Amino acid sequence: MTKAIMIQGTGSNVGKSMIVAGVIRACVQRGMNVRPFKPQNMSNNAAVTEDGGEIGRAQALQARAAGVAPHTDMNPILLKPQSSTGAQIIVQGQIAGQQDAAAFGKNKAALMPAVLQSFERLAGQCDLIVVEGAGSPAETNLRSGDIANMGFATAAGVPVILMGDIDRGGVIAQIVGTQAVMEAGDCAMVRGFAVNKFRGDRSLFDGGRDDISRRTGWPSLGVIPWFDMAHRLPAEDVMDLPARARSDGQGCVIAVPRLPRISNFDDLDPLAAEPGVELRLILPGTPLPADADLVLLVGSKATIADLAALKAEGWDIDLAAHIRRGGQVLGLCGGYQMLGKRINDPHGIEGEPGSVAGLGHLDIDTTMAPVKHLSLKTGLHPATGTSLSGYEIHIGETTGPDTSRAWLSFDGKPEGATSANGRVKGCYMHGLFNADSFRAAYLMELGAESDLAFDVNIDATLDALARHVEEYFDIDLMLQLAGEV
Structure with a gap:
């Protein structure tokens, strides 16, 4: 029994x-x-x-x-x-x-x-x-x-x-x-x-x-x-995030705005474990740091509401300045949607039906739809040839000219978008940074070295x-x- x-x-x-x-x-x-x-x-x-x-x-x-x-x-x-x-x-x-x-x-x-x-x-x-x-x-x-x-x-x-x-x-x-x-x-x-x-x-x-x-x-x-x-173990509660972040003046700086409905923030765990990365969780009332190498917008359970919160903090102004200085930006899932020109919600999935202006750093539009995408996927980062595995968990369909510069491939299909200047990227895939080879290649572009075996460390x-x-x-x-x- x-x-x-x-x-x-x-x-x-x-x-x-x-x-x-x-x-x-x-x-x-x-x-x-x-x-x-x-x-x-x-x-x-x-x-x-x-x-x-x-x-x-x-x-x-x-x-x-x-x-x-x-x-x-x-x-x-x-x-x-x-x-x-x-x-x-x-x-x-x-x-x-x-x-x-x-x-x-x-x-x-x-x-x-x-x-x-x-x-x-x-x-x-x-x-x-x-x-x-x-x-x-x-x-x-x-x-x-x-x-x-x-x-x-x-x-x-x-x-x-x-x-x-x-x-x-x-x-x-x-x-x-x-x-x-x-x-x-x-x-x-x-x-x-x-x-x-x-x-x-x-x-x-x-x-x-x-x-x-x-x-x-x-x-x-x-x-x-x-x-x-x-x-070293993945955090489930958003309240645990500040303890995972580091701000000790060592390594490349990755800044993550702490939005009210932040979700699927396990994307941060491999980065927080990297000795060569200084992960900063930016709390409300604090500007995005001028010395950030990367601003990372992670997932959101309420993209439109979190976009409004981001703008209310003035982080949209900080983000634009960061890009002008040559900084990199990566949006994952809800963060990807925010980086576009518009988010349309005709069915009122996240509140009253309507449409709002995005941050405008990617030439894409997202339309919320009742169907939720849930799947495990394997893929490739074509620029480095590194293998990936990840998962998709979102509502909304994203289209636009910048998707023609997809920077990932999952299940044989292009995934994500890249701005014309190459400084802003986004995608729907979570779990990208769990792949050691991809993470090492990505961090190398930010000036950090990595020899961390993340999954081995978890076990x-x-x-x-x-x-x-x-x-x-x-x-x-x-x-x-x-x-x-």
């Missing part, structure tokens, strides 16, 4: 995604067949799957830790924020509509059958499912109709381990307080707790660990030290994470506590 265990957190960003990845890789190294699962995720950093859908980037990394291809069943509900109160809803990899937060709160219980269907399919493929919660089960106002935490755990009969974050402080109150506010039936699903992100001498927290056990009646599965290599980091988890987290006890499904 397949076993399952769920790791929930006392809050967001306590390290659940990373620990789940480490547990999965450690169990695989023990000879087990493991799958990740997250009932509901909220992220604009999505991965495209082989079955033609999209899931949260963290579940794609966890699938990699398991040694299997990402599948839409690993994250059946994905919420992609488009505004401060609304999100696009992805069900089993495909768009199911858009709702504001209030409507989703009322209707989310109707998604539980799809969640359980995906979970049951995964259970037929493996020995163990490691489930990741979302947010915190202590959010009692969200408990009714919940599909992300205790609602799923009780419906599927999956035992829970509660994880707290000592780096934030107050971890005893985090864990004990969570038990205090949960309903008795939910508390009964919790089988133990763990403390994550400890710095220093762990023995100093022995008394705190024992106090949590005494107050809750739950056993401890470990006090896990801070994992120093965490920055080496997952192996190191597995060793870390094996040492400080009681996997044997976790497997004893796991339930059969």
Whole structure:
């Protein structure tokens, strides 16, 4: 029988995604067949799957830790924020509509059958499912109709381990307080707790660990030290981006404007890992740096709104000056669309129907359309002959004279556009910089050298994470506590 265990957190960003990845890789190294699962995720950093859908980037990394291809069943509900109160809803990899937060709160219980269907399919493929919660089960106002935490755990009969974050402080109150506010039936699903992100001498927290056990009646599965290599793994939350960026005066300077609905920013991970690159995340209220070698506009979940935000910051003026000085610009997906002359939205996909002026640095126009392009692709950078792999995840069709100067080829078709002066380029493909040979060739044009093996480093980091988890987290006890499904 397949076993399952769920790791929930006392809050967001306590390290659940990373620990789940480490547990999965450690169990695989023990000879087990493991799958990740997250009932509901909220992220604009999505991965495209082989079955033609999209899931949260963290579940794609966890699938990699398991040694299997990402599948839409690993994250059946994905919420992609488009505004401060609304999100696009992805069900089993495909768009199911858009709702504001209030409507989703009322209707989310109707998604539980799809969640359980995906979970049951995964259970037929493996020995163990490691489930990741979302947010915190202590959010009692969200408990009714919940599909992300205790609602799923009780419906599927999956035992829970509660994880707290000592780096934030107050971890005893985090864990004990969570038990205090949960309903008795939910508390009964919790089988133990763990403390994550400890710095220093762990023995100093022995008394705190024992106090949590005494107050809750739950056993401890470990006090896990801070994992120093965490920055080498792809980030899912946009809040993690500033920690990945470097501004130490070394290497070529790549400036990335931090727009409100930035998405698929995993394109930045290989660049952030490069010793010869100074990646600067430019926050609102700060001008684009005059010493930038490249300005990189990454993806957006709401291109027209982010274009307006870019102009409101005055970054459009900075970008034009950057190009006049001979600087390079690269737009990926939504950033590519912004660089054109116009963005047309006749169906009102991103708001009111209409048309807006783009930045005008590429002679292209984009028309938004209801069809979403989702696919994995392989390609070529003809200028250097380097091979590429990437993924497409966008709405909109782009045409115009500058597409005749396509600088990439994917699946045998020209891709992207280049300005007449050659300083501005754009394309729809994500994941370009994961290819070591292409990245090295591209950075060489910016005056930086690269010998980084990015994907090899990711797997080496997952192996190191597995060793870390094996040492400080009681996997044997976790497997004893796991339930059969």
